Amino acid sequence: MSKFIIQGGKKLEGEIKISGSKNAALPIIAGTILNGGRTTLYNVPNIQDVNTMFEILKDIGATIIKKKNKIIIDTSKIHKYEIADNLMRKMRSSVIIAGALIGKYHQAKFSYPGGCDIGARPIDLHLKSFEKLGITIKEEYGEMICNTEKIIGTQIHLDFPSVGATENIILASCIGEGVTIINNAAREPEIEDLIKFLNKMGGKIKGAGTDKIEITGVKHLSEISYNIMPDRIEAGTYLIAGAITGGDVKLLNANSMHIEPVLDKLIEANCKISINKSEIELIAPKRVKAVDIKTMPYPGFPTDLQSIFGALLSTAKGTSIITENIFESRYKYVQELNRMGAKIKVEGRSAVIKGTRKIQGANVIATDLRGGAALIMAGLIAKGITQIENIEYILRGYENIEQKLKNIGAKIFVEN
Numbered sequence: 001m002s003k004f005i006i007q008g009g010k011k012l013e014g015e016i017k018i019s020g021s022k023n024a025a026l027p028i029i030a031g032t033i034l035n036g037g038r039t040t041l042y043n044v045p046n047i048q049d050v051n052t053m054f055e056i057l058k059d060i061g062a063t064i065i066k067k068k069n070k071i072i073i074d075t076s077k078i079h080k081y082e083i084a085d086n087l088m089r090k091m092r093s094s095v096i097i098a099g100a101l102i103g104k105y106h107q108a109k110f111s112y113p114g115g116c117d118i119g120a121r122p123i124d125l126h127l128k129s130f131e132k133l134g135i136t137i138k139e140e141y142g143e144m145i146c147n148t149e150k151i152i153g154t155q156i157h158l159d160f161p162s163v164g165a166t167e168n169i170i171l172a173s174c175i176g177e178g179v180t181i182i183n184n185a186a187r188e189p190e191i192e193d194l195i196k197f198l199n200k201m202g203g204k205i206k207g208a209g210t211d212k213i214e215i216t217g218v219k220h221l222s223e224i225s226y227n228i229m230p231d232r233i234e235a236g237t238y239l240i241a242g243a244i245t246g247g248d249v250k251l252l253n254a255n256s257m258h259i260e261p262v263l264d265k266l267i268e269a270n271c272k273i274s275i276n277k278s279e280i281e282l283i284a285p286k287r288v289k290a291v292d293i294k295t296m297p298y299p300g301f302p303t304d305l306q307s308i309f310g311a312l313l314s315t316a317k318g319t320s321i322i323t324e325n326i327f328e329s330r331y332k333y334v335q336e337l338n339r340m341g342a343k344i345k346v347e348g349r350s351a352v353i354k355g356t357r358k359i360q361g362a363n364v365i366a367t368d369l370r371g372g373a374a375l376i377m378a379g380l381i382a383k384g385i386t387q388i389e390n391i392e393y394i395l396r397g398y399e400n401i402e403q404k405l406k407n408i409g410a411k412i413f414v415e416n
Contacts, residue, residue: 103176
């Protein structure tokens with residue numbers, strides 16, 4: 001098993017180009033099923049989750065050609081409507097293939113998805129929404145068998161603004177009949193990107209970025225090319241890497257509007273931020289000051305950056321409080337950070353962090369994607385050597401993280 005070895009204490013300085021968004025690429029790749037033809041995608045991140053999505057598409061009959069900076073996906077010969085169980089278990093986002101298959105072929109068969117263990121992430125909102133669209137669902141031995149003669153537009157109110165459920169409803173109803181309205185829809189930029197993509201194909205979807213999305217069904221969608229948005233979580237991660245090392249980091253190909261709550265908290269922690277079009281520069285103090293954060297659905301502070309920001313706050317002056325409002329098991333990284341000398345106490349949904357200068361290199365284990373990234377942050381500032389195991393979690397969501405950090409002065413390498 002591969003591991004990251006980090007020698008801490010190096011100030012990070014330089015430029016990092018942000019890759020395409022993982023959380024936008026996955027539903028867009030699923031959406032290529034809907035035109036039953038060729039789609040050319042640019043700015044697709046080369047990460048494990050994207051490769052898993054490609055495996056699923058190839059397994060059901062699609063062909064995928066990778067050329068330098070573009071991916072050509074041909075879904076004209078899809079002949080299978082079942083998502084293989086071993087691929088479903090690799091990541092949570094695999095469930096959005098179901099919405100696309102139902103939208104295009106009116107049938108799908110799949111099991112419960114896998115992914116990071118960060119708490120209960122049931123798919124009941126997805127299934128209830130499918131049923132409202134006129135889809136019959138039978139569950140047999142842990143598999144969902146979905147069938148319908150046609151998708152008929154309706155009003156759907158989500159109990160929680162679930163990103164995945166919002167995406168699945170959009171994918172299922174885009175080439176259906178009538179009008180589908182999603183109330184309390186998720187507002188994430190990645191959903192806006194999916195809607196832009198589908199509208200470029202010829203879809204009729206309004207309300208991107210709001211909590212009310214209106215989908216008017218169309219008969220068919222066209223072959224297009226599309227450029228995927230930059231990854232806001234990756235952008236936040238590298239800004240935090242600059243902040244924790246007292247560095248000066250400039251991001252290229254980043255959208256500051258997508259991470260405003262994160263930038264606000266970094267400024268509150270005494271970092272200087274300057275923005276010029278698609279560039280964001282952070283100049284950090286020697287040591288940040290403590291701040292409190294609460295995770296919320298977009299446009300609030302993103303849950304995906306909670307653990308990474310937690311690593312930063314473990315080195316801050318003063319005491320910080322994090323409140324996690326999305327996933328109840330997102331504090332698994334705390335035990336590993338405490339092994340490195342952090343002083344974090346978890347009480348229910350809150351973590352109380354007493355900042356310390358004494359972060360020490362240690363052997364630690366990544367328990368999930370973002371928790372693993374938090375351990376890298378701590379390793380960058382730690383005294384001595386940090387060894388991180390289970391880095392497969394981290395590679396699911398970050399393209400070339402080792403090389404990007406090396407380019408700005410980190411001492412990090414992979415040991416196989």
